[in-house]
Amino acid sequence: MKKTIANTTIEIIRGDIASQPDMQAIVNAANAHLLNGGGVAGAIHRAAGPGLEKECKPMGPIRPGEAVISGGHNLPNKYVIHCLGPVYGQDKPEDKLLADCYRNALLLADKKEIESIAFPAISTGIFGYPAEDAAHVALKTIIDTIPNLTNIRTIRVVLFGQDDFEIWKKALAG
Template sequence: MSDQFKTKNGIQIECIQGDITKQPDLDAVVNAANAQLMTGGGVAGAIHRAAGPELARACEPLAPIRPGEAVITEGFGLPNAHVIHCLGPVYGVDEPSDTLLANCYRNGVLLADKHGLSSIGFPALSTGAFGYPMEPAARVAFSTLVSVADQLSSVRRIRFVLFSGEDAELHRQVLSEVMGQDT
């Protein structure tokens, strides 16, 4: 794991290469959910497989959700107490994509804060099957999180867990650019 991180208003934001289902030091991880909150490919499939069938049962009464919305469940078989499910926009279909993606990150971190959680792990929402280009998605994510940092009372650590080293490095670069030299 990289120890590269930036701090804003006492909140540490970091980017690592890893498996989002293996982050035992985080209170919650974020599922790149579909509208029905069911298992799928990519992050959603990995989280559902690791959490077990109880996660799908817990999601049923919460579905469907709309792009930009976030809901919370227990983590079940995951090493995290909670899963926050966010439905990102399908790039070029759900418009305005940047606003809907920003809503995912804002609603996800505010929901964690509302539940008194101190740490949360995000994947790169909407960048897989939903087609959002990685660099613009990272800019939306970090700009949004920096803009809500002063509203958070319990969240102190935000980790981006990226599958590839290349994506983790891109996120580190974008984080540095968004936060500038004053961190």
């Protein structure tokens, strides 16, 4: 599923965030200390190799909504942008912090002259953010941020499961 706004295309696909060779940057749904973990962070760290954790360690801890950038190491991507999403029911206000993740990652990527970026569904795993609500917050933020971008031409959201894929497709369709 695709939608083009201005000169930027938003894509929703089903796949593995750590296997997006045509993207300059991927986004890690990171933990505060930017270390290896479960879910998306674990998949990205396993694919990138131990150099990623070594590079990231001095950058942590980060707060919910913040984004930092590292190299891609053994990934096919030049960069990894690490965002700490909110824990649903704990980090308040959840919607603002989740929006900050997407906005800050996009602005950081654009500043680095990155043209393509892939996101996972931030905070919807172990952090418990309801998938439909997260999709709406994320897509509204992405769409609202596009007019402020000068370099990014492709924004991809990569969903691992079929249910999440269907939720995000429906949200993008409006």
